[in-house]
Amino acid sequence: MSRVTRSGTDSEARNTESEPRNASANRERSRTATRTRERRRNRLLGGLLIVGLWEFVGRLSATGLGIAPPSSILVATVDLYASGAIYGPLVETVVRLLIGYALAVAVAVPVGAVMGVSGTLDELLGTYVTIMFVTSVASLLPFLIIVVGTGLGFYVAVVFLFCVFHMILTVRAGTANVGPGLVEAARTFGATNWRRYRYVLLPAALPFAIAALRIGFNRAVKGVVVAELWIYAGFGSLLHSYQRYAQADYVFAVVVHVMVIAVLGVRVLRWLEERYAGWEGGTS
Amino acid sequence: MSGNRVLDAGSDSARSMLPARRWGLRLLAVVALLAGWQAVATRSTILLAPPTEVFEVLLAKVFVDRTLLRAIVDALRQAALGYALAVAVGVPVGFLVGFWTPARDVLDPIVDALYATPMVALAPLIIIWFGLTVVAKVFLVFVFAVFVIIINTEAGVTETPEGLIEAARTFGANDRQVYSKVHFRHALPYVLTGLRLGAGRAIRGMVAAELFLYADQLGQYLIDSGATFRIARLLAGIVALSAVGVLAVGAAERLERRLVR
CATH class of the missing domain: 1.20.5 (Single alpha-helices involved in coiled-coils or other helix-helix interfaces)
Structure with a gap:
């Protein structure tokens, strides 16, 4: 549920910042430009300040406290590539992530759409979805091992369970949100059932579907990390092996990779969302 | 909301x-x-295990020999501490970031990125920093919960409608009044939403801490049950944890409804 908040507030903030809407658009635009420049400067200065402080504190505390200074994280990152240690785990992790995510999308979109359209099925399936939504997937880990073993299936199952329910609920909200008025109007103008779905429901629900993909991707990344730290593999085994020797700089370097995957995926999907959101303006 | x-x-x-x-x-x-x-x-x-057996074990472990109850209460104590810290840090930071634009410019992308990061990935770092201690667990719960609280608080402040502020100024409100009466009031429901979402995440953080840092009673309960194939015992633990999550979020929700009319 939490991710949804972010999407809501975020897109809203972005819209009000980037779209001058009233008559004094020109003045407004120049103000936005100044604001953008100011923000960029603040980010640069603030970023430098933070990195500088971090470096300073990290150097002072030496290696004992594990506050690896940024420079040593950079060195560790370069070494991860130079030694080739990162490639295998990276591919492993991304493949597991994508398999579980793709399966979840394949299930969540139809199920969510059906729940959004039919009140009866919504109540029936919604009960299960809600039960699973409130269950902490991490607590299922010992159980999942028993059921699906420790092979590829385990990772895929964890990723799937992490993201599928969030996506179902978002897609459901999207289809349920297409006002009955819109569907009614289509019916009045003689649209057949199929056409109502294809030309009214689908385009209206599309932004939600993409929002669901974005929310789901973020959850999927969480899922793959949890799974790989439970049964060490991919990034998980990398993180674990560096942690055992207290190599904080290497751990940081791997964590940064996880962050980049999470943030990049979400960025791409948000870009798609903004592109296809149309005049309705995103997820709101 | x-x-x-x-x-x-x-x-x-x-x-x-x-x-x-x-x-x-x-x-x-x-x-x-x-x-x-x-x-x-x-x-x-x-x-x-059949649901009847799970239910039986659940009742036994919670009310008769109380292993599960004690394990959960013990873990909840750490979760509560981490959550309290998250509130104590998250709300002020959220207000700071909401009110002060330069801070928002700098911190927004960082908070966003951290919010998108799987917190469990930080577990190895936390072990390096704090070792296998209670402090590590409390810290993991803290990072699980703090960012939702910051983000929601910030949203509440920054989304205060211009009209409200202007109206207050027209009626002669000074800066302090605008902050305390307009921004603060407007932010309150958002803050409470943040607290509710944070409570749910704190419970997740608690489970993650038990499983990924070191297993106390709760983690041992889950792991041992699984390792020895006592499925009913394991499922009873999972069900109880879900119930705790629902209760925690429910309590936060009730608080929210009482404070926001």
């Missing part, structure tokens, strides 16, 4: 259903689940 705008959207539009029918359907779903579970479980007893 802005919190679940997406999830709640449309819940009234298509949902014009008789309550009796709605509850009937829900009941049907639960009964079907339990019946199917029972049927599968009696056929393969290795992988799944």
